[in-house]
Structure formats: C-alpha cells, structure tokens
Amino acid sequence: MTRLNLLFAVQIAAILAALGGELLGSQPLVAVAVGTFAVAVVATFAQMTGELLVGLTSVRIPDTAERRR
Secondary structure, eight states: OOHHHHHHHHHHHHHHHHHHHHHHTOHHHHHHHHHHHHHHHHHHHHHHHHHHHHHHHHOOOOOOTTTTO
16 A cells, blocks of 8 residues: 555545544544544645655656757
8 A cells, every 4th residue: 555545544534533523522533533634634745745756856858959960
C-alpha cells in the first residue's frame, strides 16, 4: 500500500469515526477524528507536492540547439 493510499484510508476512517462519534454523542471522539482528518489532509498535500517536485526534477527536456546544426 502506497503512502497516499494509506493517507486516504486514514481520512476515510476519520470521517467514519466522526460520524460514529456524532451518533454516539461522544464529543471527544469527534474532536480526535476531526483533528486526525485535518492532519491526514495536510500530510496528503505535502506528499503530493513532494512527488510533484521529484517528478519535475526528473523530466529531461531534449536539447534541440545541438540538432539544428
């Protein structure tokens, strides 16, 4: 399981925990679930940004100036 898949699973679990906390009337469970969801969203964006930057540095643009001669 990749890191992004794991983070998405944590987000879904946090949403389900918040819904369960609402149904049970447990304010601490809702608070923990919302906090976990927020951390997972921030971590997901950080992971995606990192992968984008690594992908951009590995792209090689061919040098066309050499071929014009």
